[in-house]
Each structure stands twice: as C-alpha cells, then as structure tokens.
Amino acid sequence: MSAAPAAPPAESAERSYPAPELGLLLVPPKARTGWRVVPARVVAMCTVELQKLRHDRTELYTRAIQPALWLLIFGETFTRLKAIPTGGTPYLDYLAPGIIAQSAMFIAIFYGIMIIWERDSGVLTKLLVTPTPRAALVTGKAFAAGVKAVIQAAVVVVLAAVLGVGMTANPLRLLGVAVAVVLGSAFFSCLSMTIAGIVLTRDRLMGIGQAITMPLFFGSNALYPVDLMPGWLQAVSRANPLSYQVDALRGLLIGTPSHLALDFGVLALATVAGITAASALLGRLAR
Template sequence: MSAAPAAPQPASAEALDTAGGEKTGALDLLLVPPRARTGWRLLPARIGALCTVELQKLRHDRAELYTRAVQPALWLLIFGETFTRIKAIPTGGIPYIDYLAPGIIAQSAMFIAIFYGIMIIWERDSGILTKLLVTPTPRSALITGKAFAAGVKALIQAVVVIVIAALLGVALTWNPLRLLGVAVAVILGSAFFSCLSMTIAGIVLTRDRLMGIGQAITMPLFFGSSALYPVSIMPGWLQAVSKANPLSYQVDALRGLLLGTPSHLALDYGVLLLAAALGILAASSLLGRLAR
C-alpha cells in the first residue's frame, strides 16, 4: 500500500507575521496619506508645486513662446543692424548689435512678466484664487511660486533671443558658469517685474486698468534703463531714473556676463535680489484685497 499523503504543516508564526505585515503595510499605503512635509521643507515644497502648476500651462499654449520671439528678433534685426552701421551710440568699441543683445534679453523678459498680474485677476474671477487662499499654503509661497514661474518662462524667451543673436554673429560667451549667472539674473529680474504686476493688480483689481498701467510703464522702464544706450550719455534726470530702475542692473549683469564688459555683478545681483524680495512682500500683502 502506498503511504498516505502527509498532512500539510501549519505555517510558522514568523511567516504569518510576515504575510500579515505585508498586507497591513499595503493597506496602510492605501488608507493612510503620506506624511506631510513640515518645518523648513514646507515652504520650498509649496513654492515648487505652485511653480510647476504655472509652467504646465505652457503645454496648452506653446504658440505664446513663438509669437513672443518676433519682437526681440525685430529689435535685433532692424534696430541693432541699423545703429551698428551708423555708429551713433558710443558702446566702448564693441558693435552696437552686441551691446544691444543683453538689453533685448532683459526687455523681452520684462514684457513677459509685467502683465503677469492679468493671470492672477483671471484666477480671481474664475474662483481659483479663492480656493488657493483657503489652503494652508502661505500667501508668500503662492506669490513666490508664480514669480519664479514667470522667471522660468522668461528664461525660455532669453534662450530664444540668445540663439537669434548668435545667428546674427553677436560675440557671446558660452562659458557654463557665466550662462548660469545669466539665468539667475533673468529669473530674479522677471520675479520682480511679475510681483510688480501682481501688486498693481491688487490695487486696481481689474484687467482693463492693469493692462493700461502695464502699457504705460513698460516703455519708460525700458527707455529709462541702460538697455539701448550707456547711462553716461543720458541727461541728468534720466540717469537718476536709471539708477532707481532694476532693469538697468539686470542689463548691466547680462552685459558683463555675456560680453565681458566692465560691470558691477555684486551690486547688480544685490539690487535684483532685494527688488524681488520687496516685490514678493508687496504682492503678498495685497493678495487678500484682490480676492475679496
């Protein structure tokens, strides 16, 4: 006779504990949310999340990047080439189109950022801003996320302008550290101008008024900087305006980094950082008024 089949052995306690632990752990992952970031990690995480949300909007409107490249291309092709030929503006021995290119990078970045307040008014009108304000996210994180998203958009625009300038024969540096400095200057400048726009939005409260004020201040900011000509040839009153204009410090940093001309990088970055911080503070303080 054949032997009877052996009875199944009971699982060991250790195996049962292991299986039960795996099931419990799987259930915990489904039922218990991950631990929230706390302390010093909270604010950067919220800023990064809001910045990412803003940048995702580019996936639905990529044409904006192409259309915005037209104006800087025209400045370089028409204004830059013409004034290079007539040599009417002293540029320290470099071709005028080379001198102009960093100013056009700063201008195109400013034009993107200065109307950023229209987006936050649209979010107010559609109810998105109210929903954001009832979350635990600090208002400063909300503004900072939007400001640095504007900086990243401006950085994409700056890359386009640099490529156009290189195709036109502008002698730009390709040193990675200098290009990193260019990126920082573009982001800080754009962060300030976007916060300026959001601050104005918190005061005027409507898109039409903001559009009018934005159009009224963009060209004075541009012409009242060193983007087109040296500060030394400006009249005295315009030199005073230029020294109070953050765009002048951004242009000075970009010109020094890209062309190697004399610049004051420590002062330039200090002013841009201070301007961005004050802009975030001002826009954050008016965000509640905009949402009411």
C-alpha cells in the same frame, strides 16, 4: 506538555504588509513640517504654472517675434549708423543683453492679468483657503515667470549667435545669466501682481502695464549707455531695476565692465520687496 502554537501561514503574513510599490496608495506620506513647508509649496505653485505651457506653447512663439525684430531691424540699422558710442563694442553685441532683459520684462509685467483671471474664475479664493502661505503663492508664480523668461532668453541668445554676436559659452556665466533673468522677471511679475491688487481689474492693469513698460525700457541702459542720458534720466536709470539686470547680463555675456555684486544684490532686494508687497495685497484682490 502542550505543543507550541503553529506559526501563521506565510500568505496571511504577506497580506498584512502592503507591497512597497503600493505603500503610498495605502499609507499617506508624512506631512512636511518646519522649514520644508514653504519651499515645497513654492515649488508646487511654480510647477502648476509651468504645466500650462504643455497645453499652449503659442505664448513663447509669439513673444519671440518682438526681440527678433529688435535685433534684426533696430540692432542691424544702428550698427551700420554707428550713432551710439559703445566703447568699441559692436552695437549689436551691446544691444543683445538689453533685448534679453526687455523680452523677460514684457513677459512678466502683465503677469497680474493671470491672477485677476484666477480671481474671477474662483481659483484664487480656493488657493487662499489652503494652508499655503500667501508669500509662497506669490513666489511660486514669480519664479514660474522667471523660468518662462529663461526660455525666452535662450531664444534671443541663439538668434544673437546666428547674427554673429560674440557671447560667452562659459557654463558658469550662462548660469549667472539665468539667475539674473529669473530675479528680474520675478520682480516685474511681483510688480504686476502688486498693481493688480491695487486696481483689481484687467482693463486698468493693461493700461498701467502699457504705460510703464516703455518708460522702464527707455529709462534703462538697455539701448544706450547711461552717460548719454540727461541728468534727470540718469537718476531714473539708477533707480530702475532693469538697468541692474542689463548691466549684469552685459557683463556676463559679452564681458563689458560691470558691477555684478551690486547688480545681483539690487535684483535680490527688489524681488524680496516685490514678493512682500504682492503678498500683502493678495487678500484684497480676492475679496
């Protein structure tokens, strides 16, 4: 009767199975499938965009100057003049949410310049040949603009608090503020990318961006109540997504009467429409 075969040495058995910490180096991770693909690609694109802040933070510092000047000069002056009726709310308190929306819009409205630069450098063409859906590319960039705007909004909130503006400290309300800022910035960045897909050059986009930012700002309720506007401008304000963003921020931060369900609904629909339009024109930009 023959003896049973000897068991393989423990050392060789250990070599046949890689250590857990080396597993990802030897075995590729399982590919995401189904509904998980698009969210993963959106997060990846957003992360790539935000990585740029690690190398150059001057954009955030320089963009903080303009809202600071609005609050310090315009806000303080008109508070003393009492020229704009705000229903018993101090004008500086009334103005601060509008300046948050303004600074977020100014960050996002020129976002198309970056995508034109990516086209010129060949990056956009490489992104479009990957399996990533175009909507995921646009959404990632849009929400990266929103995160940058939230950082800018935090700077304005701190400055407004130093100036004595009475803002809420409720965490849920501040979370709502962040959501409103992200949605508004996502829409305006998609608007910029849509314009980029139409005009195709940085010079034209710069001209159009400068031409529409002030009308969007002054045609909203950021500086004064809608009731003070002439009839035609009130109609413009009601069609302006910035007005709904300001209304939401004002209601959340200082507790003025607002229509939060309508405001967030309009911002969400505008963002979806912006992503759809920018995605449709992304291929034209890359030709």
